[in-house]
Amino acid sequence: SFFKIINATLSMTLDPYSADPYTNRRINVYEWNNSQQLFRMTSTALNISTGFNGQTIRSWFQNGKANPTEKQKNQNLGFELLQSCNINYNLRLNRQYVEGKDSLVFAANEIAINGAINLSKGWNIIVSRIGYDFEKKRITYPDFTFSRNLHCWEMGLSWQPEPKTWNFFLRVRPGSLGFINVPFRK
Numbered sequence: 185s186f187f188k189i190i191n192a193t194l195s196m197t198l199d200p201y202s203a204d205p206y207t208n209r210r211i212n213v214y215e216w217n218n219s220q221q222l223f224r225m226t227s228t229a230l231n232i233s234t235g236f237n238g239q240t241i242r243s244w245f246q247n248g249k250a251n252p253t254e255k256q257k258n259q260n261l262g263f264e265l266l267q268s269c270n271i272n273y274n275l276r277l278n279r280q281y282v283e284g285k286d287s288l289v290f291a292a293n294e295i296a297i298n299g300a301i302n303l304s305k306g307w308n309i310i311v312s313r314i315g316y317d318f319e320k321k322r323i324t325y326p327d328f329t330f331s332r333n334l335h336c337w338e339m340g341l342s343w344q345p346e347p348k349t350w351n352f353f354l355r356v357r358p359g360s361l362g363f364i365n366v367p368f369r370k
Contacts (some may be wrong), residue, residue: 203219298312
């Protein structure tokens with residue numbers, strides 16, 4: 185983690201067997217016998233992501249003041265909707281062999297917004313993954329979840345327009361029936 189908002193993950197795949205230099209197919213010879221190296225790197229991935237919500241944005245504008253001014257109190261009204269909204273950016277680079285050449289491939293380069301809107305007491309809408317994919321040059325279609333709080337239970341409908349799927353759920357609300365030890369999603 186960098187600066188408390190940027191996350192970076194580096195992963196590699198190593199193979200102890202050699203590869204045919206023309207087809208890049210694995211052969212039954214150890215890499216040590218060919219190049220005096222223990223492993224052959226077959227792929228590398230770097231994933232950089234960041235995200236922030238309304239509370240983070242509000243802290244940037246308040247400049248660390250404990251007692252906000254009247255102007256800042258008015259600005260805070262605009263941030264109330266952003267409290268349950270997150271903006272995420274994801275950049276993923278892969279190093280892999282493509283058609284016999286060592287290549288750097290952009291696997292993901294996208295920005296997305298996730299958020300929840302409380303329609304009334306008990307009713308809410310969750311919108312996930314609406315954004316733009318810079319690699320595919322297209323809008324990413326969101327997932328919608330409509331739910332109703334039924335005190336100890338929750339019911340709702342989840343709809344994903346792009347893969348054309350939906351599901352209906354009725355589940356125990358987390359923490360509402362603490363005396364029952366029910367495995368999550370079983």
